[in-house]
Amino acid sequence: MEFTIDTGDHPSIYIRPRRHYHPDIQSKIDAKLSELERNGIVSKVNFTDWGFPVTAVPKPNGSLRICGNYVKLNAITKTIKYPFINLYHALQSLGNAKYFSKIDLLSGYFQIPIAAADRPKCALVTPNSTYVFNTMAMGMKNAPAHFQLLMNQVLGDMRYRTAIAYQDDTILFSDTFDNHVLRLRKLPTRLREANLTVNIEKCQFGLNQINFLGFIVSDQGVHADMDKVTPIANLRALTNIKEVERLLGMAGVYSKFISKYQVMVEPIRRLKIKDVPFAWESEQEHAFQELKRSLAALPYLKQPNFKLPFELHCDAATSAGIAVILCQRYDDTPYPLSFASRSVTKFEKNYSIRELEALAIIFGVKKFRMYLECNQFTVFTDHSSLQWLLNTDADKQPRLWRWCPFLQAYDFKVIYVPGKVNHAADTLSRAAIHAIASHHPDIDWAKEQRLDPMLRPYFNNTNVKYTKHKIVDGILYKVENKQHKTIATDMYIRVPSHLVADLISKHHDSKFAGHGGIAKTKASLAKAHLYWTNMTHDINAYIQKCQICQRIKGHVSTNHNMTTTHGTAPFIKVAIDYFGPLPTSSAGHQYVLVVIDTFTKYVELYPTRSTASQELASIMYTQFILRHGVPNEIMCDNGNSLGSQFTQQVARYVDINIVYTPPYHPSANGIMERFMKTL
Incomplete structure (x- = not known):
């Protein structure tokens, strides 16, 4: 059979060779x-x-x-x-x-x-x-x-x-x-x-x-050639999208051998999202190392025998995704033929747990259609109500009812297996939990939780499940149903009290957190599946002490509906405040005393070594009052240096009314607040 080259009526092409070779x-x-x-x-x-x-x-x-x-x-x-x-x-x-x-x-x-x-x-x-x-x-x-x-x-x-x-x-x-x-x-x-x-x-x-x-x-089945896997194990941390694509291409060949492959590589795959800066961080490194470990321990996959019945083990979790295992039994033991998994979309995360488990069945049947069609097979699930899936009421469960015609073309039965004995489907559930714990791979959660006296009793309580908590692989999780029977269960790691400040810092101070507010910081912690009591209070207290936030962000204060008054003539009413501390000058000055006439907006600045009330009273008397006269009022805030001691010191020299701005109302001294921003 001769090989032909059909170029149509295109004219001939002639390319000159290189003039010289070595x-x-x-x-x-x-x-x-x-x-x-x-x-x-x-x-x-x-x-x-x-x-x-x-x-x-x-x-x-x-x-x-x-x-x-x-x-x-x-x-x-x-x-x-x-x-x-x-x-x-x-x-x-x-x-x-x-x-x-x-x-x-x-x-x-x-x-x-x-x-x-x-x-x-x-x-x-x-x-x-x-x-x-x-x-x-x-x-x-x-x-x-x-x-x-x-x-x-x-x-x-x-x-x-x-x-x-x-x-x-x-x-x-x-x-x-x-x-x-x-x-x-x-x-x-x-x-x-x-x-x-x-x-x-x-x-x-x-x-x-x-x-x-x-x-x-x-005759034992199919196994990966480890000589082909070794180059993946020798790869180092990835530095660009091309290397990510190369890794996913090399590892994807063996996805059918890894039960949680799609869940495992999700942090790495996210680096391919358009317009997202490439950042190889601890989450990606942890996923990379877990992928290497899985590739180093790839199982044998049995070859399908169409004379034996097939089994489809399914499971789903909002935090991890959908996974299915195609099996056949030999000596009453299920052996895997192939693994398949995928992440859930942002819309599917709103499905009820029953809908998610049914979606896993749909996914598995479509994925392994060539083996399941024309054969009777058994579906194993840890959601008992799916035993009557094909009898779904259109009014009560419209989404499930729409899926039923597709499944009715297949001959199968659904068997409920409780999660505690559903070892095959448990691979996904554990993948989901490992995915939660991998957000902070540097923390030994099981060890740290037992150091917290508030959490230690949970590990000694045999009825821990009745406290809306669950212990998996030695780690304590809080189980939360956001809406009963509507939103799938989420699990959150109980954070020991001695780690709270460090975790808030990571989710508030890092370059990717960007010093967000209370809501954003709490959302970031929730996304990492972290929980402790009084979260909002602790986050608020931390942000209130964050120097960067206090210096850059404006302050939202309670409005007391107080009006601001000004002097009716020059130097009748003046406002004072301190600016600093600043780097110490050669003369030892570290602060600037600001004095503003509220009528003319005239400003005078005086360098000071401290904010002591005695030094303040001396400057006001010798450098301001003796030059401009005695004002009727001096307006200031409730700072320590401008408090009662300042009043006593001024009273020693002259009779002046000291007016203090009320708490939570800096606008009462608005002329000073505006000048401070300029300064």
Whole structure:
């Protein structure tokens, strides 16, 4: 079957080669082209309307793979659409085979001829000569699809039943050794009829396990090739979005082996959100390390046996997501065939717990439809009311009622398994709890909680569940139903009292918190699933003492509806206050005394060493009163230096009425407050 290159009526393309190569590389290119010419793979030509530069790709053994830079040729070539095999479908088609052989073709692409009319289109131009490919080569558009089509035609009725081909790798599998020998005799005959030659040095025969598409396949099931997993374990903290995409691409291949994969990588996946600054923090690092640990302990997945019934174990949690496990039983023990999970959307977080658990069933049935349709299966859930899911009343549960027609097409029964014995579905629940605890991975919650005398009694109380608390993995959680039977249960870590200040600081002072107010800080703590009694009071007290907030943010005060009066003539009524403390001057001054005439807005500033009332009275008498006269009133706040001692000191010199602004009403001395902002 010849390979064709359909470029339509597009004119020919000719790209000049590089003028010079390194002498060693040039000699290797010439030697390789001469070898290909001797083997009939390329032919030397004198003239051609088409031409593309040579691409020399180093191979592990030090030799070169000669290809053409066919980017522009591929751009004008009509695409051949042909389906490739599904990786997991191919692996699970191996069933419970016990014997495997792997057939590798000798330079598979070079065994497929190019149509004579299309050979000039793939001409290779070097500084010394011009060649055309007689056979299909790497880098040509449609080459993979054409080769897969050929291999599927060669296998014919053997495909997926006794053999699977992916490009030039073909797996032959059997349940008995005798059947395997018969099939090994049958396959070479078909390859010979298609004029295909095998590379006997790379072929493997009659093995009990084999490496196929990066996985180890045996009669025990499918397991990841740990040589492929090692590069992920060696990765360090990621620094940009491209590295995140690379990690998710590499690890995603093994998502069906990890029960909580989607939950686990969610903190890392969030870094891909558009217009969100890239910040690799403790939450991402914890998820990264947990992913590495899971990859290092990947389980064997059993191959599906369509003669046995299937089981679907489902669970859901608003804080983690939805997870399902497809299982089959051997010796009354469920063995996993595949794992699947996903996060819940912001809308699904508003579902009732019954709707979420039903959504998990819908998700599992859709995910594993190819195994469950035309087969009776059993759904295991820890929500008892779902046993009557298909009898849902349209008026009482409209959302569930709309889902029922989809499920009615399947033959299944629902079995309720209490959460405490639902070990298979418990993987998601524990993933949800681990996701909560991972918000602050640097804290040993179980240890710290037992140091708090207020929390210690919960660990000694066997009836802790009746106090709306729950202990999981040694950590105490507060269980809260926001709206009974409407909003799914949330769990919050009980924070020991000695950690309260540090946690408020992390959620208020950090560069991502931005010194938010009481509501924002409390929301941030709630998002991290943290709780303690009197949260609002403690957050408010902390913010009131935050120097940055007090210095930058305006103060919202209670309005007492008090009017502000001004003097009726110059220096009849003056306002005073201190500004500081400031860096100490060479003369020892640290504060500035501000004096403002309320009638003319005239201001005088006096440097002072302290705010002592005796120094204040002396300055007011010697430097202000002796120059401007005695005012009728001096208006000031209730500060320590401006209190009763100041009144007594002034009374020693002159008879002046001291007026104090009332608490919570700085606007009573508004002229001073405005000038302080200017100062």
